[in-house]
Amino acid sequence: MGLHRFKPLPSGRMGTLWTLATIHGAALVEFGCMGHMLYSGVTLKHAAVHDGCRLYSTHIDETDIALGDTTRLNHTIANVVKQNNPKVIFLLPSSIPEVIGTDLPALCRELQQDYPDVRLLPFGYGGFDVIKHRGVQEALLLLVKALPIDIEKTPQPTFNIIGSCADLFRFQADAAEIVRIMEGTFGMKAVSVMTSDTSVEDIEKMGSAHINLVIRREGEAAAKHLEKRFGTPYLLGRPYGIEGTINWLEKVAQISGLTMDSAFVKEERGVSRSRLIPVMPALRHLVRSHPEEATLSLGGHADVVKGILSFGLEELSLIKGTCWCDSPAMGSDDIPYFTENEWAPVVEQHQRGLLMTSGEALEWTGRSSDMQISNPDTKWRLHPYEPPFVGFRGAVHLVNLWINASNED
Amino acid sequence: MKELMHLKRLSAVKSNIGIKFLTPAVFPGTHCPMRIASVIVEDIVGLSSLLVGMQECTTHSRLFSPKPEGKKGELHWLYVLEDKEVVFGCREGLMDALRKMDKAGAKAILLIITCVPELIGEDIEGMIHEVQPELSAQVTYVMLGQFKNFSYPPGSWKTIQALGGLMEKKEKNPLLVNVLGRSPEEDHIPMPSLLPELQARGIILRYLAPGASLEDFQNGPEAALNLVVSPYTQPLAVKMEEEFGVPYIALHTLYSVEEIDKAYAEIAVGLNICWDNCFEAERQEALALQNHAKKRLDGLRYISSVRIDLPLPLAIYLDSLGMTALLLHLEEYYPEDRINAQQLIARGQDPWVCRMVNAEADLPIMEALEPDIYFGYLQIASPTAPCVADMFDFYGQTGYGRTTRLLKRIFETLDETEKSRRGGISHGSSSI
Numbered sequence: 001m002g003l004h005r006f007k008p009l010p011s012g013r014m015g016t017l018w019t020l021a022t023i024h025g026a027a028l029v030e031f032g033c034m035g036h037m038l039y040s041g042v043t044l045k046h047a048a049v050h051d052g053c054r055l056y057s058t059h060i061d062e063t064d065i066a067l068g069d070t071t072r073l074n075h076t077i078a079n080v081v082k083q084n085n086p087k088v089i090f091l092l093p094s095s096i097p098e099v100i101g102t103d104l105p106a107l108c109r110e111l112q113q114d115y116p117d118v119r120l121l122p123f124g125y126g127g128f129d130v131i132k133h134r135g136v137q138e139a140l141l142l143l144v145k146a147l148p149i150d151i152e153k154t155p156q157p158t159f160n161i162i163g164s165c166a167d168l169f170r171f172q173a174d175a176a177e178i179v180r181i182m183e184g185t186f187g188m189k190a191v192s193v194m195t196s197d198t199s200v201e202d203i204e205k206m207g208s209a210h211i212n213l214v215i216r217r218e219g220e221a222a223a224k225h226l227e228k229r230f231g232t233p234y235l236l237g238r239p240y241g242i243e244g245t246i247n248w249l250e251k252v253a254q255i256s257g258l259t260m261d262s263a264f265v266k267e268e269r270g271v272s273r274s275r276l277i278p279v280m281p282a283l284r285h286l287v288r289s290h291p292e293e294a295t296l297s298l299g300g301h302a303d304v305v306k307g308i309l310s311f312g313l314e315e316l317s318l319i320k321g322t323c324w325c326d327s328p329a330m331g332s333d334d335i336p337y338f339t340e341n342e343w344a345p346v347v348e349q350h351q352r353g354l355l356m357t358s359g360e361a362l363e364w365t366g367r368s369s370d371m372q373i374s375n376p377d378t379k380w381r382l383h384p385y386e387p388p389f390v391g392f393r394g395a396v397h398l399v400n401l402w403i404n405a406s407n408e409d
Numbered sequence: 410m411k412e413l414m415h416l417k418r419l420s421a422v423k424s425n426i427g428i429k430f431l432t433p434a435v436f437p438g439t440h441c442p443m444r445i446a447s448v449i450v451e452d453i454v455g456l457s458s459l460l461v462g463m464q465e466c467t468t469h470s471r472l473f474s475p476k477p478e479g480k481k482g483e484l485h486w487l488y489v490l491e492d493k494e495v496v497f498g499c500r501e502g503l504m505d506a507l508r509k510m511d512k513a514g515a516k517a518i519l520l521i522i523t524c525v526p527e528l529i530g531e532d533i534e535g536m537i538h539e540v541q542p543e544l545s546a547q548v549t550y551v552m553l554g555q556f557k558n559f560s561y562p563p564g565s566w567k568t569i570q571a572l573g574g575l576m577e578k579k580e581k582n583p584l585l586v587n588v589l590g591r592s593p594e595e596d597h598i599p600m601p602s603l604l605p606e607l608q609a610r611g612i613i614l615r616y617l618a619p620g621a622s623l624e625d626f627q628n629g630p631e632a633a634l635n636l637v638v639s640p641y642t643q644p645l646a647v648k649m650e651e652e653f654g655v656p657y658i659a660l661h662t663l664y665s666v667e668e669i670d671k672a673y674a675e676i677a678v679g680l681n682i683c684w685d686n687c688f689e690a691e692r693q694e695a696l697a698l699q700n701h702a703k704k705r706l707d708g709l710r711y712i713s714s715v716r717i718d719l720p721l722p723l724a725i726y727l728d729s730l731g732m733t734a735l736l737l738h739l740e741e742y743y744p745e746d747r748i749n750a751q752q753l754i755a756r757g758q759d760p761w762v763c764r765m766v767n768a769e770a771d772l773p774i775m776e777a778l779e780p781d782i783y784f785g786y787l788q789i790a791s792p793t794a795p796c797v798a799d800m801f802d803f804y805g806q807t808g809y810g811r812t813t814r815l816l817k818r819i820f821e822t823l824d825e826t827e828k829s830r831r832g833g834i835s836h837g838s839s840s841i
Contacts, residue, residue, distance in 0.1 A: 001489035003506040004467065005477035008489045011464040029434075033524055033555035034766065035441025039469035057435040059766070062557050063426060065528065075433035083434065083770055095463045095525050096556060099495060128463070128492035364477070376468075378475060 006340045006360055007376045009326070010167070012125040013094060014040070015135025018167040020090045020123070020143075022052040024199035027086040031073050031104060032094025034059040047166050048381045054084055060096055068100065070107055077111060081118055087200045088119040088147070093126035121146055133327045136165055137218035140194065144222040147203045148229070157188045157210040157258055160226075162234075163219030164196040168301060169359075169375050171196050172384030177391035178213065178239065184264040185249050186256070194219075211235065211256045215390075216303050217330065238303055241311030242272045242395045268392040275396045279403040286406055287317045293406055295353035297321030299343055299361065300374025302330035304389070308356065308373060309335075311395060312402075321353050322346045326374065354402050368408075370401055412774045413736075418759045419750050425559055425742045431763040432770035439715075439740070439766065441466075442553040442564030446521045447474040448619070449568050450485065452592075455623030456572075457484040457515035457546070459506060461499070462523030464489055470521075484515050490525060498531055504540045511544040517575050517623055519568070520550035527554030549574035559764065562741035565641035569618075572626045573648040579631040581655075585613045586680070587632040589646055590639025590661065591805050592620030598805040601638065602691060603660070603673070610682045618642065630655055634679055637661055638807050640719050644744060660807040662719060662749070664726035664815065666696045669808055688809060695809040698816040699730070706819065707731030712775050714738050714785030715765050717800045721749035723784070724760070728753065734760035735778045738785065782822070795826040 001008055010018075020028055021044050030037045037057035044052075058072040073091075080089060093104050108120040125138045140162060159182055164175040175193050182188045191209040192202035206212075206226060212234035214223045223234035233255045239248035246265060253260050287294040296312040298305040302325035312318035324338035324346075331337030338346070347361045355362075359369050360376040369379060373389060387397040416429050443466055450458035451474040460470050467487040474485050488506050490499050503520075510518055522533055533550045541548055551571040553564055569589075586607060591598065593616040604614060615625055615632065618639070630653035635646045637659040646657035658676055663669050670692070677684055710733045713720045717738070724734045734753075739746075739762050753759075765771045768788035775783070776793060783796040790796070797819050803811055 001464075001491050002502055003509060004487040004489060006487075007468045007471050008464050008487065010468060014465060014468070033441065034435045034438030035443065035469070035555050036465050037435070038438045038440065039444075039465075039472060041437050042472060043469070055437065057438050058433070059430070059435050059438065059559075060556055061426065061559070065556060072433060076435070079432060079434035079767070079770060095465060096528060099525060099528055128490070128495050360471075363475075376471070 004340060005344070006364070009328075010132035010135075011095075012127070012130030012132060012135030012138070013092065013098075015132035015167060016123050016125065016139040017092060018044070018132075019136050019139035019165045019195055020053060020092075021055060022049050022166055022195045022198070023203070024052060025086060026053045026088045026090055026200050027056060027080050027084055028053040028090040028092060029056045029058065029073070029076055029080060030092040030094050031058050031070070031097050031102065032060055033057070033096060036094050044166055046377065046380050048172060048384045049166050053090065054080070054086065056080055065096065065100055068102075070102065073107060074111060077115070077120070081115055086118065088121055091120060091122040093124070095126075095128075098126045098128065119146075131327065131329075132167060133218055133329055136163075136167060136216075137221055140165075140219050140222040141225060143194070143203055144206060144225050147200065148206045148226070149204045151205055151207045153210060154191070154208045157186060157256065158191045158208065159188050160191050160206050160209045160212045160232075161193045162212055162214045162222050163216035164193055165216075166196065167375060168216070168304070169373060169377060170381075170386060170389060173386050173388040174215070174238075174390045174394070176384070177388035177393050178215070180393075181239070181245065181249065181268070181391050182213075182252070184268065185260050186252070186258050187261070188258070194222075206230075207232070210258075211252060213252070216301065238307040239390050240307035240394065240398075241315045242269055242392060243315055244307070244311050245391050245395065272392045272396050276399050279399060282403060282406070283316060283399070287319070291319055292352045295319045295321035296323075296402075297346065297350065297353060297355045297357075298323045298373065299338065299347075299357035300326055302327060302332070302335055304373055305335050308389065308398065311398065312354075315395075316399070318354070318402075321355070326358075354405050356401075368405075371405055410774070410777060412777070413761050416761045416763050419737070419762050420754050420759045422739075422742065422750070422762055423747070428559075428739050428742060428762055428764050430767075431736075431738075431765050431774060432767045434770065435766040436769070439559070439764075440561035440564070441469075441555045442558040442561055442567070443470055443521060443523050443555070444473050445561045445564030446519075446551060446553055446568040447485075449565065450474065450519055450521070451476075451479065452619035453572070453621060453623060453626070454479075454481055455483060455516050456519060457486075457510060457517065458519045458521055459486050459488055459503075459510060460521045460523065461488045461503065461526050462490070463525050466523040482514055484510050484513055484518075486510060495525060495529060498529065499526060500531065500536050503531075503533075503536055507540055507544060507546075507548060511546045515546045517547040517549070519571060520548065521568070522550060522552045522554070524554040524556055527552050527557065547575050560740045562641065562743070566644045566743070569642050570644040570648055573629075573645050573652070575623070575627055576629050576649070576653065577627055578653060579628060581633055582613070582631045583633045583680075584611060585615060585632045587629055587635045587655070588614050588616045589635050589637045589642035589657070590618050591616050592618045593625075594620055595805070599810065601660075601807045602688060602810055603636075603676075603808050606684065606687050607676075607680075607682075610680075612680060612682070617645075629653075634658065634676070636676070638805055640743060647744070659745075662722035662745075663807070664722065664812050665729055666692060666699055666809065666812065669695075669812070673808075691809040691813065695812045695816075698813055698820075702730045702816050702819070705823070709733070709781040710735050710779070711782045711784060712736045712778065712780040714775075714783055714787055714796075715740065716786040717784060718804050719743075721746055721753060724758070725749065725753050725756065728756045728758055734758055735780055736761045736763060736775065738763060738765045740764070782819075795822045797822045
């Protein structure tokens with residue numbers, strides 16, 4: 001870590017919180033200083049998360065630390081149960097208990113006896129060497145290990161989305177587009193959109209779904225667990241572009257054994273293409289005559305970058321610019337991980353071509369936040385109704401952004 | 410009431426540690442001191458900062474200080490401890506970071522130390538002592554672990570106090586007065602009448618608060634007198650008196666007309682000026698309202714909730730008007746609150762003190778105490794008693810004018826309640 005000018009890689013603790021905070025019907029208690037939870041709550045509100053978990057903190061002071069006193073946790077849980085009677089209470093470590101070595105799982109085991117009707121679920125991976133993506137992964141995995149009940153498959157085919165979490169930019173809009181195209185193509189409804197639009201009850205019923213759609217690699221461990229326990233197959237990937245979305249739907253059909261509604265797909269493809277027609281000559285001209293302006297540079301989550309890049313390159317013949325991801329665990333030859341010392345000059349010196357990255361980086365260089373595809377964000381997102389990046393509608397949205405950006409150059 | 414039995418009365422509280430939560434589950438809680446420190450540093454022209462902590466603190470600080478560089482070349486950078494540094498310390502890393510900031514052009518750097526580096530006992534003072542000779546930039550620091558600093562006030566007063574570390578000994582200017590706690594360009598807090606009257610008598614005012622420049626702070630010891638208009642700046646005034654011999658007069662704690670009279674007389678003597686009864690009209694207005702308040706407010710019992718700058722000086726004044734404190738939320742136990750507490754206790758009042766961190770759970774307990782009136786912010790309105798809200802409006806105001814505005818606010822609140830009760834009877838369900 002060390003010296004930073006920009007927001008550092010979030011911790012695993014933050015990843016866990018952002019994964020859990022959207023789940024209805026649960027409460028979340030962080031054992032630690034209250035500022036963390038207050039500002040996490042503010043950050044989540046910025047990202048249009050509302051009506052999810054009730055977010056509580058115990059606070060902790062120097063006497064608690066000196067004496068190793070954890071009675072604040074007992075009192076807080078008693079009050080949360082009395083006030084809200086949630087079905088599940090998620091317990092999160094924070095940095096101070098990580099330093100002093102508080103054993104949260106052991107405390108939960110002790111307290112659980114007092115609350116037979118409330119599940120106390122402690123989350124780990126709070127250590128200082130754990131970064132956000134691992135926190136998201138482990139939180140998703142623990143949720144599917146702990147909450148799903150034994151259940152029959154639904155009579156009509158259904159699906160789960162795994163990995164739609166508040167740390168991703170525009171996560172709700174992307175999940176909504178996937179739900180829309182799944183319903184249109186297969187007549188399938190979601191059991192659980194995990195975790196951006198789900199409840200404790202939905203997660204409990206996840207085993208009843210016929211397929212799991214894993215939209216980020218952090219969700220694969222959870223999907224594997226569900227496959228093992230319930231025999232549910234899964235598809236890992238995000239649907240970008242028009243043809244890319246159709247390919248993704250064909251994979252869903254192949255895995256689930258369901259037949260695609262070809263009329264719906266044809267209609268979606270036709271509508272999307274017709275919307276692009278007015279700008280396609282300009283885009284082709286750009287690629288042919290001004291290739292330097294047709295380069296696509298992307299920075300963000302590895303799966304998002306990979307997906308948008310494949311749409312731009314394979315369906316529009318754009319040229320790959322500098323692309324990077326925001327997790328050292330996900331870096332590859334194609335999309336390496338960049339530290340801020342590596343991405344800052346790319347963003348600062350970018351002159352021609354299309355650049356899509358975090359709101360923080362775009363704002364820092366005075367660029368429009370329209371081209372934002374990743375967090376850190378800098379703005380309020382009060383509603384979840386913005387256009388997506390995935391699916392048919394996402395394809396039209398992306399091309400709309402690119403043609404406008406190329407006109408501004 | 411059993412719900413209060415875990416609390417202490419004011420007489421039993423000696424520091425922040427003694428103030429207990431009214432109810433335990435924090436929802437959503439109060440600001441971290443880091444927040445205010447981040448806001449302050451961004452507003453001092455020429456001052457750079459390095460916020461030291463874990464990913465949470467450094468990330469959240471960008472909610473308040475979003476840009477890594479200021480307009481005049483200030484650097485607001487972040488230092489995130491590695492896992493190894495949590496165990497073995499971050500001394501070398503911090504020294505290296507300061508060298509880089511120095512090289513990048515920082516003129517002065519405030520280190521803002523958050524929970525984990527404070528918890529592991531990093532010797533920040535020793536580290537600065539070691540690296541300072543290598544640097545052109547002056548370095549000072551503030552320790553703001555929230556486990557030691559419950560809420561936002563220390564983020565303010567300790568940060569402002571730390572800026573005293575950048576001050577240099579100067580020759581005194583007998584005509585120069587520092588106003589501690591008011592910005593040079595202040596447009597939302599009414600100008601206390603005292604300040605233009607001082608200027609009219611040839612006194613030069615220098616405002617030391619967020620909005621001032623680094624040079625203003627560095628040259629602070631030139632002043633003949635410090636006037637304190639904010640609770641967040643009194644500790645700096647105390648430090649400046651001790652280290653640079655600049656006397657101070659605190660105005661922010663004074664509500665009663667008689668106390669204000671005394672302070673203004675003291676200022677006149679100190680600066681060798683004459684007021685020529687220039688405050689008489691506003692003084693008479695405040696006095697008339699104060700006399701009326703002693704009749705109208707006598708016997709009323711109140712609860713002081715969150716978002717009040719200085720509950721204890723206010724409680725002392727309300728006591729002089731015949732009001733009784735049932736429960737006081739103390740966001741911070743300031744260094745001078747020992748004296749304030751003694752004064753209130755000497756007047757025969759020893760209320761419960763607490764910190765309110767969960768509005769939903771707290772309100773039923775407050776309601777059970779049956780107050781006649783609340784002061785401060787109630788996230789959920791009381792169904793039974795009116796509330797004198799928006800008390801932060803009085804921040805930075807002083808003198809007769811503030812007393813007048815406060816009393817008018819109380820009367821308006823009571824008038825509205827009475828009016829709505831009368832309206833309820835004439836238009837409600839009661840038979841005619």
